[in-house]
Amino acid sequence: MSDYKRATYDAYDDMIDECESVVTVGGITYPASLVWQRTDPIAYDVSMSDWLSELEANEEYCHVCDTFQWSVVYCDCPDAECGDE
Numbered sequence: 762m763s764d765y766k767r768a769t770y771d772a773y774d775d776m777i778d779e780c781e782s783v784v785t786v787g788g789i790t791y792p793a794s795l796v797w798q799r800t801d802p803i804a805y806d807v808s809m810s811d812w813l814s815e816l817e818a819n820e821e822y823c824h825v826c827d828t829f830q831w832s833v834v835y836c837d838c839p840d841a842e843c844g845d846e
C-alpha cells in the first residue's frame with residue numbers, strides 16, 4: 762500500500778474515532794482506529810484508500826500531493842493533476 766503523510770493518517774483516524782466506539786479491554790479503552798489498524802491493517806488500508814478516493818471525487822483531497830483541501834497547506838499542484846474545477 763502507499764505511504765501517506767502522518768496528517769493523512771491522523772485525519773483518517775479522527776474520522777474512524779468519530780464514527781466508532783472506543784474498545785475496552787481489561788478496563789482500558791483504546792481508540793477504534795488503533796484497534797483496527799493493529800488487528801487488521803489490510804482492511805484498515807483498503808478502507809482508507811476508499812475514503813480518500815471518495816474525498817478526491819468531492820475535490821476534498823489530492824492524491825498527487827497527499828493533501829486535504831481543508832488543511833492549512835493548500836494543494837499547489839497544477840490543476841491538471843489535481844482535477845479540474
Ligand SMILES: [Zn+2]
Binds near residue numbers: 826843
Ligand atoms: Zn495536489
